[in-house]
Amino acid sequence: MENISQEDYLTAIFRNLDDVGEVKPNLLAEKLEISNAAVTDMLKKLSRDGFIDYKKYKSIKLTTDGESYAKNILRRHRIWEVFLYKTLGMSWDKIHDEAEKLEHSSSDELINLLEEFLDYPEVDPHGYPIPDKKGKIKDSKSVIAITELNKNESAKVVRVNDDVKNLLTYLTKIGINLGREIKIKDKLEFDGSILIKINGNDVNLSKKVASNIFVEKIK
Amino acid sequence: MENISQEDYLTAIFRNLDDVGEVKPNLLAEKLEISNAAVTDMLKKLSRDGFIDYKKYKSIKLTTDGESYAKNILRRHRIWEVFLYKTLGMSWDKIHDEAEKLEHSSSDELINLLEEFLDYPEVDPHGYPIPDKKGKIKDSKSVIAITELNKNESAKVVRVNDDVKNLLTYLTKIGINLGREIKIKDKLEFDGSILIKINGNDVNLSKKVASNIFVEKIK
DNA sequence: TTATAATTTTAAGTGCGCTTAAATCTATTA
DNA sequence: TAATAGATTTAAGCGCACTTAAAATTATAA
Numbered sequence: 001m002e003n004i005s006q007e008d009y010l011t012a013i014f015r016n017l018d019d020v021g022e023v024k025p026n027l028l029a030e031k032l033e034i035s036n037a038a039v040t041d042m043l044k045k046l047s048r049d050g051f052i053d054y055k056k057y058k059s060i061k062l063t064t065d066g067e068s069y070a071k072n073i074l075r076r077h078r079i080w081e082v083f084l085y086k087t088l089g090m091s092w093d094k095i096h097d098e099a100e101k102l103e104h105s106s107s108d109e110l111i112n113l114l115e116e117f118l119d120y121p122e123v124d125p126h127g128y129p130i131p132d133k134k135g136k137i138k139d140s141k142s143v144i145a146i147t148e149l150n151k152n153e154s155a156k157v158v159r160v161n162d163d164v165k166n167l168l169t170y171l172t173k174i175g176i177n178l179g180r181e182i183k184i185k186d187k188l189e190f191d192g193s194i195l196i197k198i199n200g201n202d203v204n205l206s207k208k209v210a211s212n213i214f215v216e217k218i219k
Numbered sequence: 220m221e222n223i224s225q226e227d228y229l230t231a232i233f234r235n236l237d238d239v240g241e242v243k244p245n246l247l248a249e250k251l252e253i254s255n256a257a258v259t260d261m262l263k264k265l266s267r268d269g270f271i272d273y274k275k276y277k278s279i280k281l282t283t284d285g286e287s288y289a290k291n292i293l294r295r296h297r298i299w300e301v302f303l304y305k306t307l308g309m310s311w312d313k314i315h316d317e318a319e320k321l322e323h324s325s326s327d328e329l330i331n332l333l334e335e336f337l338d339y340p341e342v343d344p345h346g347y348p349i350p351d352k353k354g355k356i357k358d359s360k361s362v363i364a365i366t367e368l369n370k371n372e373s374a375k376v377v378r379v380n381d382d383v384k385n386l387l388t389y390l391t392k393i394g395i396n397l398g399r400e401i402k403i404k405d406k407l408e409f410d411g412s413i414l415i416k417i418n419g420n421d422v423n424l425s426k427k428v429a430s431n432i433f434v435e436k437i438k
Numbered sequence: 439t440t441a442t443a444a445t446t447t448t449a450a451g452t453g454c455g456c457t458t459a460a461a462t463c464t465a466t467t468a
Numbered sequence: 469t470a471a472t473a474g475a476t477t478t479a480a481g482c483g484c485a486c487t488t489a490a491a492a493t494t495a496t497a498a
Contacts, residue, residue: 038486040447088332101324110317113307245475257456259477
């Protein structure tokens with residue numbers, strides 16, 4: 001395909017699929033920060049090219065082709081992130097944007113060589129699994145959002161959403177990174193915010209933030 | 220600037236400057252494999268943006284800005300080439316095209332980190348010097364094209380032009396790579412071709428090929 | 439259920455980087 | 469020097485990826 005924009009749409013679609021595997025154009029427009037009209041335009045092209053199932057005024061689905069394409073770009077993205085973080089020591093909150101550019105500019109051969117050099121990492125620095133050459137993604141059933149935890153439960157942070165603006169910078173500030181243990185001190189009904197204990201400190205997380213931090217329960 | 224095309228034009232201009240620091244549009248069109256009309260179009264934009272000095276029907280010069288921009292892209296290109304070749308073991312004849320894509324998709328910060336990781340290489344895998352952060356390029360006065368050697372002179376291959384289609388693949392086939400010693404056996408007048416001895420074999424190089432292989436004399 | 443709000447699409451228009459064809463300018467050479 | 473070849477520019481047009489504004493459709497809530 002060799003088209004940066006189409007690649008961006010496909011990954012945005014894949015990243016934002018709902019529980020039945022669909023996305024609405026409006027959400028895409030928000031995520032990609034472009035107008036709804038532009039989205040409509042591109043959906044026609046993606047549909048024409050066989051990457052999505054699309055009918056006027058309906059939600060979008062990826063075709064088999066579209067899904068494997070999207071996963072291949074995610075693979076590229078995540079492998080680059082590992083390289084930038086582990087090999088070059090680039091900071092947590094910068095690697096996503098940098099990888100976003102590189103993912104469109106690297107051959108499969110390069111990605112495979114990089115993967116080998118990095119010794120076949122399983123997750124990227126934000127905890128997302130790296131699809132293998134065939135597009136297979138290790139599933140992580142036990143991974144849940146902080147919002148799903150109950151009062152007094154303890155858990156370990158295993159993933160943070162790298163696709164939300166400024167989230168990583170904020171998390172770094174309040175001392176959250178992968179591997180950290182947290183405990184739910186309280187869940188506030190009126191705004192959905194959650195009070196957690198981390199590193200001995202009490203921190204209040206808004207619902208939006210909490211829903212983008214993922215953990216595994218500690219028994 | 221953030222514009223792939225303009226970056227490609229600037230490097231193409233820099234790479235093809237003549238002895239008085241100028242290029243003709245026609246040469247650019249050939250190198251970039253596009254029409255002359257497209258070149259004219261872009262020259263207007265590059266001029267508008269202050270990267271080149273351009274007057275209708277005249278040759279093109281780089282401005283100070285244009286030159287430092289071009290050198291920065293060359294820097295990115297060559298550092299990526301070192302990484303692809305040395306770290307990942309990608310083959311000699313593939314790294315140029317791969318780096319051509321990466322050079323447009325990497326921040327200065329990334330390039331600086333890469334340079335550090337690679338321990339500040341001075342030349343790329345084809346023997347071209349790597350501009351430093353300030354755009355300074357080590358000059359290599361003693362480097363000359365094979366065509367400048369006389370009969371019976373010996374020399375060491377120190378650079379090959381990576382910007383000529385299929386040249387590297389061809390050179391690999393006939394056993395030429397950096398560090399190799401050659402000796403001029405004969406220079407043929409009628410077509411400018413040159414007979415050299417390399418690895419114990421006699422090889423005839425066309426004028427075009429010979430003019431793109433660079434050496435340092437051995438006394 | 440119907441008014442209103444939100445979403446989505448269409449329409450018209452823009453800048454970009456290209457194309458081909460024709461016009462214009464410059465260089466070569468007879 | 470005048471004809472011609474070659475280089476360059478202009479003109480018109482195209483697909484891309486966007487925009488805003490208006491129209492059409494769907495969802496929501498009174």
